[in-house]
Amino acid sequence: MRADAQSNRDQILAAAQVVFRELGVDVPMKAIADRAGVGVGTLYRRFPDRESLISAAGYEYLSGLAESAETARREEGAAWPALCRFLRECAGLRLGAMASALEPNLHDELRGDPNLTAVRARVADLVARMTAQAQAEGDLRADVTAEDVAHLMTLQVYAHPKGQTYAEAIARTMEIVLDGLRAR
Amino acid sequence: MRADAQSNRDQILAAAQVVFRELGVDVPMKAIADRAGVGVGTLYRRFPDRESLISAAGYEYLSGLAESAETARREEGAAWPALCRFLRECAGLRLGAMASALEPNLHDELRGDPNLTAVRARVADLVARMTAQAQAEGDLRADVTAEDVAHLMTLQVYAHPKGQTYAEAIARTMEIVLDGLRAR
Amino acid sequence: MRADAQSNRDQILAAAQVVFRELGVDVPMKAIADRAGVGVGTLYRRFPDRESLISAAGYEYLSGLAESAETARREEGAAWPALCRFLRECAGLRLGAMASALEPNLHDELRGDPNLTAVRARVADLVARMTAQAQAEGDLRADVTAEDVAHLMTLQVYAHPKGQTYAEAIARTMEIVLDGLRAR
Amino acid sequence: MRADAQSNRDQILAAAQVVFRELGVDVPMKAIADRAGVGVGTLYRRFPDRESLISAAGYEYLSGLAESAETARREEGAAWPALCRFLRECAGLRLGAMASALEPNLHDELRGDPNLTAVRARVADLVARMTAQAQAEGDLRADVTAEDVAHLMTLQVYAHPKGQTYAEAIARTMEIVLDGLRAR
DNA sequence: CATGAATGAGCCTTCATTCAT
DNA sequence: TATGAATGAAGGCTCATTCAT
Numbered sequence: 001m002r003a004d005a006q007s008n009r010d011q012i013l014a015a016a017q018v019v020f021r022e023l024g025v026d027v028p029m030k031a032i033a034d035r036a037g038v039g040v041g042t043l044y045r046r047f048p049d050r051e052s053l054i055s056a057a058g059y060e061y062l063s064g065l066a067e068s069a070e071t072a073r074r075e076e077g078a079a080w081p082a083l084c085r086f087l088r089e090c091a092g093l094r095l096g097a098m099a100s101a102l103e104p105n106l107h108d109e110l111r112g113d114p115n116l117t118a119v120r121a122r123v124a125d126l127v128a129r130m131t132a133q134a135q136a137e138g139d140l141r142a143d144v145t146a147e148d149v150a151h152l153m154t155l156q157v158y159a160h161p162k163g164q165t166y167a168e169a170i171a172r173t174m175e176i177v178l179d180g181l182r183a184r
Numbered sequence: 185m186r187a188d189a190q191s192n193r194d195q196i197l198a199a200a201q202v203v204f205r206e207l208g209v210d211v212p213m214k215a216i217a218d219r220a221g222v223g224v225g226t227l228y229r230r231f232p233d234r235e236s237l238i239s240a241a242g243y244e245y246l247s248g249l250a251e252s253a254e255t256a257r258r259e260e261g262a263a264w265p266a267l268c269r270f271l272r273e274c275a276g277l278r279l280g281a282m283a284s285a286l287e288p289n290l291h292d293e294l295r296g297d298p299n300l301t302a303v304r305a306r307v308a309d310l311v312a313r314m315t316a317q318a319q320a321e322g323d324l325r326a327d328v329t330a331e332d333v334a335h336l337m338t339l340q341v342y343a344h345p346k347g348q349t350y351a352e353a354i355a356r357t358m359e360i361v362l363d364g365l366r367a368r
Numbered sequence: 369m370r371a372d373a374q375s376n377r378d379q380i381l382a383a384a385q386v387v388f389r390e391l392g393v394d395v396p397m398k399a400i401a402d403r404a405g406v407g408v409g410t411l412y413r414r415f416p417d418r419e420s421l422i423s424a425a426g427y428e429y430l431s432g433l434a435e436s437a438e439t440a441r442r443e444e445g446a447a448w449p450a451l452c453r454f455l456r457e458c459a460g461l462r463l464g465a466m467a468s469a470l471e472p473n474l475h476d477e478l479r480g481d482p483n484l485t486a487v488r489a490r491v492a493d494l495v496a497r498m499t500a501q502a503q504a505e506g507d508l509r510a511d512v513t514a515e516d517v518a519h520l521m522t523l524q525v526y527a528h529p530k531g532q533t534y535a536e537a538i539a540r541t542m543e544i545v546l547d548g549l550r551a552r
Numbered sequence: 553m554r555a556d557a558q559s560n561r562d563q564i565l566a567a568a569q570v571v572f573r574e575l576g577v578d579v580p581m582k583a584i585a586d587r588a589g590v591g592v593g594t595l596y597r598r599f600p601d602r603e604s605l606i607s608a609a610g611y612e613y614l615s616g617l618a619e620s621a622e623t624a625r626r627e628e629g630a631a632w633p634a635l636c637r638f639l640r641e642c643a644g645l646r647l648g649a650m651a652s653a654l655e656p657n658l659h660d661e662l663r664g665d666p667n668l669t670a671v672r673a674r675v676a677d678l679v680a681r682m683t684a685q686a687q688a689e690g691d692l693r694a695d696v697t698a699e700d701v702a703h704l705m706t707l708q709v710y711a712h713p714k715g716q717t718y719a720e721a722i723a724r725t726m727e728i729v730l731d732g733l734r735a736r
Numbered sequence: 737c738a739t740g741a742a743t744g745a746g747c748c749t750t751c752a753t754t755c756a757t
Numbered sequence: 758t759a760t761g762a763a764t765g766a767a768g769g770c771t772c773a774t775t776c777a778t
C-alpha cells in the first residue's frame with residue numbers, strides 16, 4: 001500500500017475510534033471522514049461498509065487492550081492489580097460504545113469476522129487467566145466468574161452531572177465495582 | 185380531554201416506555217405509534233415532537249421510580265435494603281436507555297423541562313436521603329456520595345454473551361456493585 | 369385506499385410508463401416523481417423499490433396489450449390483421465424499453481413476480497393463438513414460431529435520423545417485418 | 553507514441569468494444585480499465601472522457617463494418633447477398649448498443665466528431681450504394697429507402713427466452729426482416 | 737379527533753474524473 | 758508514463774414532521 005494511502009487509513013481508523021467513542025457507532029460516515037480529514041469516498045475505498053470499519057476499529061480497541069493487559073501483568077507482579085488496571089483502562093476507553101464489535105451477538109454482520117473472533121478470544125483468555133490467578137492468590141472474590149468480569153469491561157453509566165466529566169464518573173463507579181470484586 | 189383521547193395518550197406513553205427501553209430513544213416514531221396501536225398523527229397531536237415524548241416517558245419512569253423508592257423505604261425498615269432494592273429496580277428498568285431524560289446535560293431540549301426538573305429533584309432527594317441514612321446506619325461505606333449512587337441508577341453493560349439475557353447480566357453486575365458499596 | 373392516494377398512485381404509474389419508455393428503466397426515481405408531480409417519498413411509499421415500480425408498470429403495459437390484442441381479434445375478423453395491429457401497437461409502445469418486465473431472465477428480482485408471471489402467460493397465450501390461427505388461415509408463413517413473434521413485440525431500432533421520430537422509424541421497420549412474416 | 557502506450561491504447565479500445573456490447577455504454581469506466589488490464593488513469597490519459605472513448609470505439613465498429621461491407625460486395629458478386637451479409641453482421645455485432653456513436657442525434661457530444669462523421673458517411677454511402685444496386689438488380693423491394701436499411705443496422709430485440717441466446721434470437725429476427733426486404 | 741398520505745431533508749453509497757506518487 | 762488514491766457530486770432510500778381527508 002502506498003505511503004499516503006496507509007497514512008489515510010490510519011487517520012480514518014483513529015478518527016473512527018474517537019468518533020465511535022463519543023457519538024456511538026451509528027454516527028454518520030461523513031462525521032468520521034471529516035474528523036479524519038478525508039472525503040467520504042476515501043473512507044469507503046478503505047472500508048467498503050460501516051461493518052468493516054466497526055470491525056477494524058474494534059480490532060484496534062481490543063488488541064490495544066490485550067496489549068496493555070499483558071503489559072499490566074508483566075509490570076504489576078500480581079494478577080489482582082493487573083486486573084484492576086485493565087478494567088480501569090476499559091472504562092476509560094468507553095468500551096461499551098464499541099460493544100457491537102466485542103459482542104458477536106449484537107451485530108450480525110460482525111459475528112463471523114475472523115480477525116475480531118481471534119482478538120475476542122485473546123482478550124477473553126487474558127481475562128480468564130487474570131481472573132483465575134487473582135482468585136488463586138486470594139485477592140479476587142471466589143464467587144465471580146470470568147464472564148462476570150468480562151461484562152465489566154463494558155461497564156457504562158449514562159450520567160455526567162454537574163461539572164463532572166464522563167471519565168470521572170465512570171472512574172468513580174469502577175472503583176466501587178473493584179471494591180465489590182475484592183475478596184474480604 | 186375526551187376519554188378516548190386520554191386513553192390514546194396513555195397507550196402512547198406506555199408504548200414509548202417499552203420501545204425506548206428496547207430500541208433506545210432514537211427509534212422511529214412510527215414504531216412507537218404502531219406499538220401503541222394509533223397513527224403517527226395521533227402521536228404527534230399528543231406529543232408535538234420527540235423531545236416532549238421523551239420528556240413524558242422520562243417523567244413516568246422517574247415518578248414510578250420515586251414511588252417505588254418510597255415504598256421500599258416504608259417496607260424495608262432500614263435504608264440500606266431499600267437502597268439495594270431501588271438500585272436493582274433501576275437496573276431492571278434499563279434506566280440507562282432513558283438517560284437523556286434523566287440527565288439534563290445530555291439532551292439540550294430537555295434541560296429546562298419543568299416536570300422533569302421537579303421529578304429529577306424528587307428522585308435525587310430520595311437517593312440522597314437513603315444514602316445519608318444508610319451511611320448513618322453503618323451499612324453503606326462512608327466515602328461514597330449521593331451522586332455516586334445516582335450514577336449507579338444508570339449502570340449498564342453492553343454484553344449479553346452465551347445464553348444470558350441482558351437482565352441477568354446487569355443483575356449480576358449490580359450485585360457486585362452493591363457489595364462494593366457495602367460498608368466493611 | 370384513500371381517493372387522493374389512489375390518484376397519486378395512478379399518476380406515478382402513468383409517469384413511470386412514460387419515463388421508462390423515454391429514458392429507460394434506470395432513470396432516476398426523482399425524474400419519475402417529478403413527472404408525476406409528487407415527492408420521492410410518495411413514490412417510495414407506493415412502490416418500496418425500483419423493482420416493484422417496474423413490475424407494476426410492466427403489468428400495466430402487458431395487460432393493456434392483452435386487452436387490445438383481444439379487441440383486435442374481435443374487431444379484425446381474421447387473425448393476421450389482428451396480429452399486425454398488435455405488433456404495431458407493441459412497437460409504438462416501445463415495449464423493448466420495458467423488456468426487463470417482460471423477460472423473466474433479464475431482471476432477477478422480477479422473475480418470480482406472480483402478477484407479472486400471470487400477465488406474461490396471458491400475453492404469450494394470445495400471441496400463440498393468433499400465430500397458430502393466422503398460419504391456419506394461410507396468412508402467416510408457416511415456418512415461424514410463436515416465439516419468433518413474441519420476440520418481435522420487443523423490436524427496437526436505435527436510430528432516429530434527420531427529422532424522423534422514433535415512432536416513425538420503428539413503424540417503417542415494423543412494416544418491413546410484417547411483410548417478412550406474410551405468407552407468399 | 554511509445555510502443556507500450558500504443559499497445560495500451562489498443563487494449564483499451566478492444567476492451568471498450570467488448571464491454572460496451574455486453575453492458576452498454578453507461579458501464580463504469582473502471583470496468584473497461586479492468587478488462588483492458590490497465591489502471592483508470594491510463595484509460596483517461598488516452599481518452600480524456602467517456603465521449604472520446606465511445607467515439608473511438610464507434611469508429612472502430614464502423615470502420616470494421618465498412619471494411620466488411622466492401623469485402624462482402626467484392627466476394628458476393630451481387631448487391632443483395634452482400635447487403636444480407638452486412639445486415640447479419642450488424643445484428644451479430646449488436647450494433648444497437650453502440651447506437652450513440654452511430655447516431656449523431658443521440659449523444660450531443662458526439663455530434664461534431666470529425667472521425668465519426670467521416671466514417672458514418674462512408675458507411676451510409678455503402679449502404680446507399682448496396683441498396684440502389686440491389687433494387688436495380690431486382691432483388692430488393694423498390695419501396696424501401698437507404699435510410700430504412702440503415703435503421704435495420706441497429707435492429708434489436710430485448711428477449712432471450714428459454715435456452716435461446718441473444719445472438720440466436722436476433723439472427724432469427726433478421727432473417728424475417730430480410731424476407732420482408734426481398735422483392736416479390 | 738384520528739388517520740395515514742405527502743413532503744423533503746439527510747445519510748448512504750457509487751463512480752466519473754483529477755492528481756499525487 | 759502508469760497507477761490507483763482522493764474527491765465530491767449524484768442518486769437511492771428512510772423517516773421526522775405536516776396536513777388533507
